[in-house]
Amino acid sequence: MFADPMHLPLAYRQQFLISMLTVAISLLVACNSTDESIGTLTEPPGQDDEPIPEAIAFNNAVGFEVFREPHGRLPVPLKEPDAAALQEFEAGLPAPVISAPPGFDTNANNAPFFSNLKNLDVFAGDTVAIRFAPEDLDGDLPGMFYEQLPLGGAFPDNRDGSKTFRWQPLQQDVGIFRFTVVAVDAVAPGYRSSQTVLIRVSLPEDPSSIPNVAPMVESPREYTVRVNDPVVLELKGLDLNGTIPTLELPEPPVGASFVQHPVFEEVFVLKFTPTVAGEFTINVLARDSVDPNLTTTEPVNLNVLDSVDFQASGLPLRELAQNRDFKIGFAALQSFYHQPDGALYADFAAREFNIVTPENSMKMDTINPLPGRYEFAATDNLVRYAQLHDMQVHGHPLVWHRQLPEWIEQSELADREQHMSEYIQRIMERYSADIDVWDVINETVDDDGSLRGNESVWFEAMGELYIDKALQLARSIAPAATLLINEFDISMAGDKFNGLVQLVERLQARDVPLDGIGFQMHLFDNFSSFDELQDNFAVVAALGLDIFITELDVSISSGASQPSTTELALQADVYRQVAGICIQQPACKALQMWGFTDQYSFRSNFNPLPYDRSYQRKPAFQALQEILEISTPETGF
C-alpha cells in the first residue's frame, strides 16, 4: 500500500517515515471514526499546514492580509557523495565534444582543439589558473567562450590567442566543478569543440588556512515603483566562505523598517514608502560574520515615478470585457507582494483584469512538496487578493507531468492513481468555493498527436485513463466548475491539434466530463497562422466546448532588450488578431496572458507582454483595448 520509502532521498525518507507513523497511529486510534486518513497513502492537510499571518514589515500588500507558511525551510536532501562525478574525475580529462552545422564537411576543415590540459585536484583557498590556448591544424586562430563561471571566477584574455581561467575556490565550492570552454573555428563559426576540465576542490587539513573573503549582497534587478506605494526589498547576504553575513543600512530611508526574515536567516527585509519621485540609491552593507571589519557596500537603485508618469488613457480592459461578459486576465507572479514593485503590480493588475491564474503556486512541487506537507500560503494570498478585487481565479494545473515533487516522481507505479486522486481531492476541496475554472489536465498531447507516454508519471501508471479519472473526480468535487484540458502549440493546423481533437472525441464517447480547451499560445511576433487558429477554434466550438486562451504572450523574436518600434507594432498586431479571433468566436470565453509586465515573465528576455518593465503600456496594450472596445455585441465586429 505504501510507496517504498527506500526509493526516496534520505531527508525525505525521515519525513516520510514520520508521516507513515502518524498515519499508522491515526489508523489505530480512529478505527471507528470517519478520519480522512483511513486508507490514504499520504496525510491530508492538517492544522500544521495552515498558513499563519505574516507581519506587515515583510510585504507590501495593500488591502488584503498576507499569510506565510507555518513551516520553516524544506529539509534539504542530504548530498550523497557523487560517485559518478568522482569516477569521471578519476578517468582523466573528458574527451572534447565536437559539433558542426548540419551538412558541414568535417573532412575539409580540422576542428579546433586544446592541448596540455588536465583535470585539477586543489584545496579550498588555493588559486586555480588554467590557460586555454585553442589550436587549429588549418593554421587559423580559433575563438573561444566559457559556458559557466563560478562566483568569484574570471576568464581574462591574455591577448596572445589564449585566455586564463582564474579562480579561488572556497568552502562552498568543495566538490567537483566542471569548467567548459568552447573553441570556435575561425572559418566556420558553427564548427566547435567543447572541452571540459574537472576541478576537484577538497577541504585542507587546516580549514583556518582558507582566506576569509568579504561578503556580498546578492544584487536585485532594477525596479520602478510609484510614489506613496509601500516598497519591500528582500536583500540577501552571501559569503563564499559559506558563512552568513549580517546586512546593515548605513543611511536608511525615512520611516524605514529593516528586519531579519523570519525563516531565511540570510535575508533582511527593508520596507519604506517613498514620498517623492526620483532615482534612489540605497546602500546596503554586508558584514562578515567572522571578521566584523570585513565589509562590502552595494548600491540598490530604485526609480520612483509619480502616478501621472504611467499612461492610463482609455477604459481599463476589464471594464471593456465586462460589457461583453468576457474574461480578461493574467498569470500572477508567485508572491508578488514580496517584490519591491508589488504594490504597483497588484494595483495595475486589479485595474485591468477580472480573472487571474497562479503562475506557479498551485503546481504540485510547490503546493505539496513532500508527502503530507502542504504549502498553501501563496495560493491563499492570491485568492484573498482576487476576492478583494472581484477577480475570478483560474486553478492551474491539477494533473501535469512537469513541476512535480520528487516524491511523486519516485513513487510506486501501483500507488500513482491514489496519489493523483488524493491530490485532486485535497486541492479542489480547499479551493472549490473560490475557484471555478480548473486546468484539470495540462499538456497531455505530444507533438505528433499521440498522448505523452512514459514521459508522464500519470500516463505511465494508468495510460490514457488517467485523464478520465481526473476529470470525473474533478466533476464530482466541483459539479459547477469549468473543467479544461490546457495545451500548447495547438494554434495551428497539424498533428498535435488533430491528436487533441481525437482525444476529446474519445473522452466524449466515454462520457467523460470536459467543458473546454485551454489554448496556451506562447507565440512569437512572426506568428501568422491566424486562419488556422480561427479554424481550430471553430472545431473546438463544434465539439460543444468552451475556449479559453490561457497563457498568451508574444515574444519579440530578435530578443532585443529594447525592441524597435517595428517590432512592437508586429507584436501588437499578433495580440490584435488573436484577440479579434477570440472575440468573434462565441465559444471563446477568456483571454488570459502569461503575466502582464515584461518585468516578470518566464520569457522575460523576449519582452512578450503588453506592459514594459517600467509598467509603461506598449502598443500591444492599446491593441487589446481597441479590440475589446470596437467589438462589443452592439457594434459587432
Ligand code: XIL
Ligand atoms: C512556467 C512558469 O511561467 C515558470 O515560472 C516556471 O519556471 C515554469 O513554468 N505552460 C504552463 C505553465 O502550463 O505552467 C508554464 O509556466 C509555462 C508553459
